[in-house]
Amino acid sequence: MKSLYAILDIDRKDKKKIDELAKQIDSSTKALNYYNDNHLIPSTKELDKIGEIHNLNPYQIMIEMGIYSQSLKALLSQKGYEISKLLGIQQNIKKKNHKITYETELGKLYQGDCISLMNTIEDSTVDLVFADPPFNLNKLYPSMMDDNISKQDYIKWTESWIDECIRILKPGGSLYIWNLPKWNVYFSEYLSHRLTFRNWISVDMKFSLPISGKLYPSHYSLLYFVKGEKPNSFKPDRMAMETCPHCYKELKDYGGYKSKMNPKGINMGDVWYDIPPVRHSKYKKRVDANELSIKLMDRIIEMSTEEGDLVFDPFGGSGTTYSIAEIKKRKWLGIELGPTDIIIDRLENKIDDQVHLEKVREKYNSLFPEKIKNERIKKGLWTDDSFLCHT
Template structure:
């Protein structure tokens, strides 16, 4: 049974939110993001992840206009951003994924509303397309703000980048490569217990030695948009590893994550896997998300694709212990 109920059944009806899935950890509604956010009490959630339509004219189905005038799009965005701030607990984290063009406007608004800027994470696009008189876009922005000082910031281990052709490591980690904590490498690819992939960044016996493992603000190992062969639906869908990383970094098990633009349910899938409570809504078709969550409940874990390909990497000489961690 679900252990928390942030939105009363009466409010759900009044706001026109329809419950379409429920598990021990969360509830998915079908309905509008603003109605969903409005229904939540002040200061009740630990993380918000928002991946709104980018206003690029995509077809998300009935009820979604993805081609608004810029000022309309921004006015709408400010409504859900402002509500997001309201429902966040003090110290809670807000992540917003969008094009740099919109992130810069969102950032200005969030600064003005007193939110604390943490990072503009650049999520590298594996492919860049020529754009006439402009440079080729090479990243999406992932804004990371907190409501005051962060209540939770866990150190997340990230994979060492390797060359997809020869398998050799791309960087030398400023000469600190030998100090790598073998436990830390590539666990995001292979772990099964959530506590294996993060630790409290403020503790640790030897902070200097593990410093190199800290997540950087350029994420080039995650495909920002899933490849067709892995998708659960036709429209946009993020890779689960991206949400798993965010949730592992900014929350602890038992805390509450929400996503007002649920799509195929990537956030809810990751939250379930990492034992966080979650709530979310999607205005359009919720079937892909429901199927995905039902599959997970039946034990189906998704393989996630990597922008780096599946090539096995070179094992450093005399270090066979790292085989499993380095290959995926």
């Protein structure tokens, strides 16, 4: 996709020409550079004027930039036959670029490119896809992949693996994509035209230093879509009430209808405050990658699959998804572009994750975990038992 200046045949360094164009369209050089550098469409008025000056139809500019408004999409859709003929049919050459490195009774781990592996997976066979791709933040991964590509290339690459994920997903299967909000806004739009939107889950986590002139980025986005109308499996855990770690009183007002509360806990919401970043060396399998929390993966797998279902994660990293799938008796398929020895080691020693997971799960599906309940009883605070006693 071309940049604005490439379409107008303007050199980004040619300040004189840009100044002149800015003057002609009653805009500023700064605004034009901003559109060009961030791959944004100028406002309608500016676009019309640019079109007039350069003898270009504004729609042509949009098409060459690869940015489509609803009205342009409608026009293209009316002319679909002619356009597809004009473009010709491109043969999609699929090269095999993956090999198996480990196998258990439940799963298979590959080393290589996830799209190459997905090309070999049959349509509609996977129950859950969870993807935590690189965020294009110029990080150094052991695979030495380029994590600093252009915005357009990153979106194009993401759409290509999303297409494959959708193809292999069963009807009623769930797809989750973990990314920064700045990327997931694009992918949620793309997915909305292909799957059914369920939730944009905000996972509260400070992931960088405050940025001057911007709100402090403090959540990751977890997109949750389903293929078809509704999920085959949807059983979210119920959460314990939040209580003060010192006085054990509840921290939030849940509406005052205590006796009406479900003793199994509170409905899970779409803002998750309780997912820790994996920093603890005991749980962090490798120092140089974004290993995800076991708690997060457990929640997703529990919510969207049954025992025996097939889970696929195209971006292995340290293998959090595969380890949790293995422990929870789900079938799984995994792949990592870089070395897979860390994942293999983790799967061989899955007892570590299992012990950690058991601790995590002790706190679900009751209003108060055992220890908190006992402390509240000692302090004369209400528990769900107080209501049982009165009935």
